[in-house]
Amino acid sequence: MPVIDLRSDTKTRPTPEMYQAMVEAPVGDDMDGEDPTVNRLQERVAEMFGKEAALFGVSGTMTNQLGIRCHCGPGDELLIHRTGHIANYEGGAPAAMSGITCRLVGGERGMPTPEDFEAELHPEAQHYPRTRLVCLENSTNMGGGAAWPIDRFREAAGWARERGFRVHLDGARLFNACVARGYTPADLTAEVDTISICFSKGLGCPMGSMLIGSADDICKAFRARKLFGGALRQSGIIAGAALFALDHHIDRLSEDHANARLMADQIAAMPGLRCDPATVETNILFFELDSEIGTPQQLATAVRERGVVMMPAGPRTIRVCTHLDVTRDDIKQAAGVLGEELENLRQSAKPVSLVRQG
Ligand SMILES: Cc1ncc(COP(=O)(O)O)c(C=O)c1O
Numbered sequence: 001m002p003v004i005d006l007r008s009d010t011k012t013r014p015t016p017e018m019y020q021a022m023v024e025a026p027v028g029d030d031m032d033g034e035d036p037t038v039n040r041l042q043e044r045v046a047e048m049f050g051k052e053a054a055l056f057g058v059s060g061t062m063t064n065q066l067g068i069r070c071h072c073g074p075g076d077e078l079l080i081h082r083t084g085h086i087a088n089y090e091g092g093a094p095a096a097m098s099g100i101t102c103r104l105v106g107g108e109r110g111m112p113t114p115e116d117f118e119a120e121l122h123p124e125a126q127h128y129p130r131t132r133l134v135c136l137e138n139s140t141n142m143g144g145g146a147a148w149p150i151d152r153f154r155e156a157a158g159w160a161r162e163r164g165f166r167v168h169l170d171g172a173r174l175f176n177a178c179v180a181r182g183y184t185p186a187d188l189t190a191e192v193d194t195i196s197i198c199f200s201k202g203l204g205c206p207m208g209s210m211l212i213g214s215a216d217d218i219c220k221a222f223r224a225r226k227l228f229g230g231a232l233r234q235s236g237i238i239a240g241a242a243l244f245a246l247d248h249h250i251d252r253l254s255e256d257h258a259n260a261r262l263m264a265d266q267i268a269a270m271p272g273l274r275c276d277p278a279t280v281e282t283n284i285l286f287f288e289l290d291s292e293i294g295t296p297q298q299l300a301t302a303v304r305e306r307g308v309v310m311m312p313a314g315p316r317t318i319r320v321c322t323h324l325d326v327t328r329d330d331i332k333q334a335a336g337v338l339g340e341e342l343e344n345l346r347q348s349a350k351p352v353s354l355v356r357q358g
Contacts (some may be wrong), residue, residue, distance in 0.1 A: 002308050014241060038052070038239040042055065043250070045197070045246075048186065052196075054211065054212040055225060058208070060200070065094070068100060079103050080104060086135050105119065110140025117207060138171055145173075158188060260283050272289065273289035285321075299318065302344065303338055307337075
């Protein structure tokens with residue numbers, strides 16, 4: 001049975017054209033800086049962001065962790081939204097790899113304001129960790145794919161700089177935000193010190209990420225990458241896919257966004273599910289299931305048996321993520337299956353009516 005996998009944009013497989021670009025990429029020993037395709041990719045991305053340098057990494061987790069390690073060390077802390085990937089889904093790496101603690105702050109849909117940051121600041125004293133860094137995420141994963149408005153982003157980054165903190169951007173899905181809001185990566189990140197981007201999400205590559213920043217920071221990250229076991233050899237085969245994706249897979253992200261919006265519209269019309277299509281800006285959406293009908297796990301299991309895969313993401317919540325391997329027709333089919341299985345679940349949840357005997 002063909003599967004429509006809506007769990008994550010990491011589920012994509014390389015297209016035949018991307019495979020071809022990988023096969024044709026000239027390669028060398030990247031650990032010694034001799035891979036021409038990796039070098040070309042690093043130069044191109046640095047230029048795209050208006051920064052001095054960029055460094056290829058295996059994953060978004062790695063390039064996030066290299067980034068924060070450029071700015072802080074043991075005993076320091078970083079400030080991040082309470083749903084941020086760096087704090088929640090990277091295996092405790094800030095503490096485990098670099099001795100850094102995370103102070104969590106609030107904010108709507110993963111986007112803290114200067115006031116949200118101020119509310120959690122502590123005095124400068126021996127009792128406290130030293131605050132060094134602010135981490136922002138764009139688009140926000142657990143914030144429902146929200147894309148920061150550029151003014152609000154600049155305000156948050158500007159606040160950090162005024163306070164003397166450095167700024168790291170987790171841009172695993174930055175191109176989704178750029179396409180949704182119409183800004184360029186360089187417009188957005190002028191006030192940011194380091195940026196991590198992923199090729200393995202909306203851009204459809206099998207793996208690969210990039211850390212972007214000043215020559216000085218990238219030099220520090222280069223040493224740490226070796227330490228973390230991330231210095232590779234002929235990684236040009238992967239960089240070839242990334243170059244292909246930069247040429248062919250950025251503009252098409254708007255299709256994923258339109259598909260997510262279509263799915264949200266369909267879900268919003270199903271009694272028993274709650275979703276606000278107006279909040280769907282990129283390729284991620286969350287919806288809630290009425291608890292009288294069943295659990296997200298029950299609904300996800302039922303649709304999975306019919307070839308539609310979704311991610312339960314909380315006691316009442318399910319996440320849907322659109323991507324390169326999901327067409328508009330797939331979305332229509334997935335919505336149809338969801339509606340039918342919701343109805344089946346509702347029927348099976350109905351209390352059995354008490355029949356008076358005699
Ligand atoms: C916002 C965000 N940052 C970072 C990452 C980490 O990327 P990776 O899975 O390549 O380590 C992810 C992964 O989904 C993510 O959603």
